[in-house]
Amino acid sequence: MLEETPASRSRSVQTKLVLPPDTNHMGTIFGGTVLSYIDEIAAITAMKHSKSAVVTASIDTVNFISSAKVGDILNLEGVVISTGRTSMEVYVKVDCQNLETGNKTVTTTAILTMVAVNNDGKPTPVCRVVPETEEEKSLFQNAQKRKARRLKINEFSKEQAYDK
Numbered sequence: 001m002l003e004e005t006p007a008s009r010s011r012s013v014q015t016k017l018v019l020p021p022d023t024n025h026m027g028t029i030f031g032g033t034v035l036s037y038i039d040e041i042a043a044i045t046a047m048k049h050s051k052s053a054v055v056t057a058s059i060d061t062v063n064f065i066s067s068a069k070v071g072d073i074l075n076l077e078g079v080v081i082s083t084g085r086t087s088m089e090v091y092v093k094v095d096c097q098n099l100e101t102g103n104k105t106v107t108t109t110a111i112l113t114m115v116a117v118n119n120d121g122k123p124t125p126v127c128r129v130v131p132e133t134e135e136e137k138s139l140f141q142n143a144q145k146r147k148a149r150r151l152k153i154n155e156f157s158k159e160q161a162y163d164k
């Protein structure tokens, strides 16, 4: 039986500087660039929790709330909010910090499902996560609802893909 692990043990933070190649003609960051940062921090968080390699199974509930521009600092934070047998839901929050004004705003939030895999790339069991903060506990409570919705969407996507 795998032991339980508190969420704080795998909580991860990363800081990025928004540079011109990351931005569009209006000088604001590409959504795809933010998504790649989110995928990376989610993978780091899930690897720390599972102590194994992981793959991204799905990215859902991505909310681009506000933009970031050249020279802004992005602070990313990842935390495991629920676990299944081999999967981990990771919540990622991205804050944008303007160094001149000191203003901080949430730019993006996302929930990803990462799956721990063994050396053959097969799903492998993970420890149960124990949520600690109020935000983690509230996200943990709705994990089953999110999983059910995700399964429904996955079935629909597969039907669409194989119908052609």
Ligand SMILES: CC(C)(COP(=O)(O)OP(=O)(O)OC[C@H]1O[C@@H](n2cnc3c(N)ncnc32)[C@H](O)[C@@H]1OP(=O)(O)O)[C@@H](O)C(=O)NCCC(=O)NCCS
Residues within 6 Å of the ligand: 055, 056, 057, 058, 083, 084, 085, 086, 087, 088, 113, 115, 117, 121, 122, 123, 150, 154
């Ligand atoms: C994710 C993957 C390992 C699942 O493999 P599988 O053979 O379907 O394994 P299972 O059916 O046993 O599912 C394993 C876990 O993944 C979860 N899962 C599978 N597909 C999922 C999806 N699309 N979204 C969310 N969770 C998913 C299952 O619910 C299960 O969770 P649990 O063990 O906690 O109950 C496999 O589909 C894969 O390798 N995909 C490619 C991942 C990848 O390369 N990502 C990078 C970007 S392309």
